[in-house]
Amino acid sequence: AQSVTQLDSHVSVSEGTPVLLRCNYSSSYSPSLFWYVQHPNKGLQLLLKYTSAATLVKGINGFEAEFKKSETSFHLTKPSAHMSDAAEYFCVVTAGTGRRALTFGSGTRLQVQP
């Protein structure tokens, strides 16, 4: 079984300040983890993915995430927020063998204040 919990439904930051979006997962197997972003009226786009090659993963638009097995976490960070980062972010997990679907978190809406 696999599940993912996004700890904040809304996060608000000022432009130029750091962003932290928190995600915890649960999995019976070694997981693959992803962050997707959804801008208003758009489909979801992959930001980054963890596949066990390196615990610190860099994605597009300056985002990165660190896989911490001991904490079962995969938090998304960015050093300096930009207005264009305002969107909804989804943490996603998949694990196990055979055909399996992705499990999405409930989403975190990021607001960026000028």
Next chain:
Amino acid sequence: DVKVTQSSRYLVKRTGEKVFLECVQDMDHENMFWYRQDPGLGLRLIYFSYDVKMKEKGDIPEGYSVSREKKERFSLILESASTNQTSMYLCASSLRLAGPYEQYFGPGTRLTVT
């Protein structure tokens, strides 16, 4: 670039109507998915298909059926629409269904059932 298109961005239907949502992908992907997205609940998988005429139920299949007669096209059918099926519907496709695979999403169809 992978392109996933959905037949309508907005749809308004009456209770009891039969509703078809169409999805087409142009990258020869084996796997296609239908999700519904509701505020605070993230994305929930309705059905997915791993080959032509092959399908598996997701987390919330009740009230829905699907059809995949051609590799590039995956249809979601609401046999008798109800107001609790008012939602955003997202289609996705992927090349693989194991390992850290990426899904590619369409822009979504916002369905309102009155």
